[in-house]
Amino acid sequence: MEIRGKVVLITGASEGIGAACAQVFGARGAMLSVTARREDKLREVAGADGLVTAGDLTDPAVRRRAVEETVRRFGRLDILINNAGAGLYGATADAPMEQVRRLYELNLFAPLGMIQQAVPVMRGRREGVIVNVASIAAKVTLPWLTLYSASKYALHSMTDGLRMELRRDGIHTITVCPGYVSTAFQQNVLGGSVPESVREGKWFRITAGECAEAIARGVERESRTVVVPRAGWAFVIAGRLFPSLVDARLERILFRGPSR
Ligand SMILES: NC(=O)c1ccc[n+]([C@@H]2O[C@H](COP(=O)([O-])OP(=O)(O)OC[C@H]3O[C@@H](n4cnc5c(N)ncnc54)[C@H](OP(=O)(O)O)[C@@H]3O)[C@@H](O)[C@H]2O)c1
Structure with missing residues (x-):
């Protein structure tokens, strides 16, 4: 899809990858609609012509408002970027259920809710x-x-499932799989703390701008999956071909070794 002249709604656009997406899509001539909780940051990102809808995306009313306001302002919605998300570190067996529920509300149910608003x-x-x-x-x-x-x-x-369900409606879906992106992700976690062995990891490390460029190219090419940086595919393929070896390496990193 050509980005120029299209209306793009970006979630989690107040910083990090989402803010970089706003910059990259705006520079390619898209009309911007941005959402996250921090309104002041969103205003900086949106510029004079962009639309800001502030609120917590785990709230269905905020999701509805973000899509409705976009359509009211621009008359349509061409590209939805479900980017808002957060991490949760720590041992699974000890994870507080309340944190796990918040994780799924933000990382899975909020994107699903946005999709259910946007698809019609x-x-x-x-x-x-x-x-x-x-x-x-x-x-x-x-x-x-x-x-x-x-x-x-x-x-x-x-x-993946939505791509098959929606192809006949002319709607395409893309999964983006970044490696380590330099943002405040590790500070903005929902719970737990980053193990020393993975903090400042250098595996597949890129900037938010590089990630946003890859997302824009993925939209232009209508890719299925964007792995960024592309070297990350080597890790993905190793995980498919040699799962026990990759597990053993990751286990060593978790319990003692450095990630560099
Ligand atoms: N950084 C990485 O290494 C990395 C790697 C792979 C994938 N990712 C994924 O990339 C996406 C963006 O991550 P990032 O690194 O840019 O993280 P980030 O810098 O922490 O930014 C997260 C964004 O999500 C928004 N957000 C968080 N909770 C929200 C809520 N309840 N309601 C509305 N907005 C909320 C934040 O804005 P407010 O605080 O203003 O609400 C912020 O704009 C996430 O889905 C993450 O899982 C990141």
């Missing part, structure tokens, strides 16, 4: 692209982020 609008024009920002952890489970990985596996699977 896109169907009306028989055109649309839905981008779900998952993670490399949606391809290979990271044991320091097991429940996060599970939420992103679910998001990935949902994106």
Whole structure:
């Protein structure tokens, strides 16, 4: 899909990958609608012509308002980028259920809720692209982020199913699987703390701008899955071909070794 002139709604756009997406899509001539909780940050990102809808995306009313306001302002919605998300570190067996529920509300149910609002609008024009920002952890489970990985596996699977369900409506879906992106992700976690052995990891490390560029190219090419950086595919393929070896390496990193 050509991005110029299209209306793009980006969740989690107040910082990190979402804010970078706003910059990259705006520079390509898209009209911006941005949402997250921090309104002041969103205003900086949206610029004079962009639409800001502030609120907590785990609230169905906020999701409805974000889509309705977008359609009211711009008359349509062409691209939805479900980017808002957060991590949860720590041992799965000890994870507080309340934190796990919040993780799934944000990483899975909020994107699903946004999709349920956006699809009827896109169907009306028989055109649309839905981008779900998952993670490399949606391809290979990271044991320091097991429940996060599970939420992103679910998001990935949902994106694949939706592609088949919605193709006849002219709507395409893309899963984005970034490696390590330099953002405040590790500070903005829902719970737990980052093990020393993975903090500042250098595996597949990229900037938010590089990630956003890859997302824009994925939309232009209507890719199925964007793994960014592309070197991440080596890790994904190793995980498929040699799962026990990759598990053993990840287990060593979790319990003692450095990730560099
Ligand atoms: N950074 C990485 O290494 C990495 C790697 C793979 C995948 N990802 C994925 O990429 C996406 C973006 O991550 P990031 O690194 O850019 O993280 P980030 O810098 O922490 O940004 C997260 C964004 O989500 C928003 N957000 C969080 N909770 C929200 C809520 N309840 N309601 C509305 N908005 C909410 C935040 O805005 P407010 O605080 O203003 O609400 C912020 O704009 C996430 O889905 C993450 O899982 C990140």
